[in-house]
Amino acid sequence: MSPVTVTRRYRFCAAHRLHTDHLTSEENRIVFGKCNNANGHGHNYVVLVTVESDVNGGVVDLEQLDRLVNDTVVRRFDHHDLNGDPEFARCTTTGENLVKLIWELLEPKLPNQRLAKVGVIETRDNYFEYAGSAQPAGGSRG
Numbered sequence: 001m002s003p004v005t006v007t008r009r010y011r012f013c014a015a016h017r018l019h020t021d022h023l024t025s026e027e028n029r030i031v032f033g034k035c036n037n038a039n040g041h042g043h044n045y046v047v048l049v050t051v052e053s054d055v056n057g058g059v060v061d062l063e064q065l066d067r068l069v070n071d072t073v074v075r076r077f078d079h080h081d082l083n084g085d086p087e088f089a090r091c092t093t094t095g096e097n098l099v100k101l102i103w104e105l106l107e108p109k110l111p112n113q114r115l116a117k118v119g120v121i122e123t124r125d126n127y128f129e130y131a132g133s134a135q136p137a138g139g140s141r142g
Ligand code: NI
Pocket: 016, 035, 041, 042, 043
């Protein structure tokens, strides 16, 4: 039986610049295009957090989830430069890396609900999604 999930939407505004010191300036320009612009740019990020319902009660405590996501994710990134975040010291601030980081920040802090998926909408046309690395093939999860 597939689990029932609940998805909540959160928002934050942040600046970033796609750039890596592993590449030359020219290579950075080619790989990241205008996102490599030295002045950076901003996005109104939308974060979609999907949790599985509690196996015991079947009810997700949305207030608790909101508090957790606001404290752990929104406050950390809202009106910040993502490139200045310590977690991005060694990787670029791509949507892929951001959605994985948000997963890694939230997953250990969800005691009663299982985090099922994190989505990040970066622009009108860019959506990133991560559901964790450990997905057992069939059988019980968790
Ligand atoms: Ni960007």
